[in-house]
Amino acid sequence: MTINRDTVSGTALLIAAAPAGKGSLIDATSVLPTLAAVPPSILTGTTAATVIELTDPADPQTVLTRIRAAAATPGPLSLYITGQLHLDHKQHLIHLALARTTPTTLRYTALPWHWLASELKLRRPGTTTVVIDVVAAPDAWQLLRTEGLALGHGIRVYGRITPPPPRRRITEPAYLKALATTWRSGNNPPLAQLHEQAAAQTGPDDALFLAVDHTAVPAPAASTVPVPNRPHQEPAPVPTAPPAISGNTEVAEEDPLPAIFATAHAGRHDEAASLTAIWEGWALRTYGAGSLQAIHWLEVRADLARLADDPARSCELWMAAANARLARQQPPDDPAVEGAVDRAHHQWQELRDPQRARELGPPLVSLRRHVPGRRSGAIEAVHRRLELLHTMPPVRARRAAS
Structure with a gap:
């Protein structure tokens, strides 16, 4: 060789x-x-x-x-x-x-x-x-x-x-x-x-x-x-x-995250996701589903979905991470909780598929009620976009989603 x-x-x-x-x-x-x-x-x-x-x-x-x-x-x-x-x-x-x-x-x-x-x-x-x-x-x-x-x-x-x-x-x-x-x-x-x-x-x-x-x-x-x-x-x-x-x-002399994200940035998204799934499985078995270690790898998957240009999946995973942190009794103003909801909101805004945006809108609204974030008007912004998606014709809805 x-x-x-x-x-x-x-x-x-x-x-x-x-x-x-x-x-x-x-x-x-x-x-x-x-x-x-x-x-x-x-x-x-x-x-x-x-x-x-x-x-x-x-x-x-x-x-x-x-x-x-x-x-x-x-x-x-x-x-x-x-x-x-x-x-x-x-x-x-x-x-x-x-x-x-x-x-x-x-x-x-x-x-x-x-x-x-x-x-x-x-x-x-x-x-x-x-x-x-x-x-x-x-x-x-x-x-x-x-x-x-x-x-x-x-x-x-x-x-x-x-x-x-x-x-x-x-x-x-x-x-x-x-x-x-x-x-x-x-x-x-x-x-x-x-x-x-x-x-x-x-x-x-x-x-x-x-x-x-x-x-x-x-x-x-x-x-x-x-x-x-x-x-x-x-x-x-x-x-x-x-x-x-x-x-x-x-x-472990090397943090695995740089290698995982380098793989994703190189376009090998399936490979990066597979490696992450292995690590997440380890965390789940070792520390449990609601552990901070498991949530960490859930958030890594959410970011990898963003890099793979899959905002719907990224939004779902960020919401799951936020809910998992809230289930651990982390307060709504915890920076980690706020950050997860903000990222979910951002990925939802990036959605180009009106149907998926309509599906993910209600759970995001529910999260925003608990975690309003530090920017005023966030929940109102979600409501406005949902109303627009529901009332506009399909073609115009796609434009609104952009």
């Missing part, structure tokens, strides 16, 4: 996860300071770069949400994953352990590896690179030694899987540290060459090293196995401020 580094923006998602306490086999987060010192453009292979860190996440749905949002980006995607792998004995599936994972809660507190594979297989071949440095629990190690770790066609995979360390010892992500150290020194050789160097430096002798390029035949150590279908679960996206999880931290 040829990348025009001057125009393409890339995304790097860094996931460092391991169970807390006695269940930990690897000090996964110890590599993050070294990776954080690497220029983002090196991590993504592009001049413009977005870097997102997940440090000891506890919820598999949250991790899946971040992966899904990253996988939806059009540019090159690089995932750096360090942690430990376990085997679910009931379904015989590999899982990436998270902060709250225990042997008895694995199926509910760890990330199924096939979730990751299912998200990445939807991307254009040749645009995705996954670099892993993980340790396998004893049961997972036996399976991985014979079947490898699958991610599917079109994805470059480099990395290291090590067997479980001796009892009461915790290993380190030495492979990823070796890569990051080379990058920090100013050297940036091809990833295949850098992989060979790191593999020679880090060992151990019985480690399983993965080196699969989308143009190459998979090596036995990383042979492809069937990827089970993802369970039908709707996760939800990354928040503007990541959720606080007791004893853990999640760092």
Whole structure:
């Protein structure tokens, strides 16, 4: 794949996860300071770069949400994953352990590896690179030694899987540290060459090293196995401020809004709306339908509808946001409430469809009665336009709506 580094923006998602306490086999987060010192453009292979860190996440749905949002980006995607792998004995599936994972809660507190594979297989071949440095629990190690770790066609995979360390010892992500150290020194050789160097430096002798390029035949150590279908679960996206999880931290280094609105301004309105819907779904599941977080994403959708030249939809969404804020007992003179109603009113004025303007007029009047706003005569202006729309012939009504 040829990348025009001057125009393409890339995304790097860094996931460092391991169970807390006695269940930990690897000090996964110890590599993050070294990776954080690497220029983002090196991590993504592009001049413009977005870097997102997940440090000891506890919820598999949250991790899946971040992966899904990253996988939806059009540019090159690089995932750096360090942690430990376990085997679910009931379904015989590999899982990436998270902060709250225990042997008895694995199926509910760890990330199924096939979730990751299912998200990445939807991307254009040749645009995705996954670099892993993980340790396998004893049961997972036996399976991985014979079947490898699958991610599917079109994805470059480099990395290291090590067997479980001796009892009461915790290993380190030495492979990823070796890569990051080379990058920090100013050297940036091809990833295949850098992989060979790191593999020679880090060992151990019985480690399983993965080196699969989308143009190459998979090596036995990383042979492809069937990827089970993802369970039908709707996760939800990354928040503007990541959720606080007791004893853990999640760092979103980039606010998603600039990227979403840049997508909309570029004319890719469906893509911007899809990304926003993911984030809104996350807010709804995490904080509830009437939460400020959910209302925030409702207002984002309203503004995106404006940019898509859909004033009717924008008006509806701004009214819904205003009503949601009033339902939270925010006073009518709250700037956020007034702003939502003012924007709904403005979008209603922009409507060119007389029928839609007549339909949306009454709920706007109702809102204006509660939220008159700071400009005198606002509700009277709505009444006047409604009367005009109802009394004028269709052609003249269209002119009045303009």
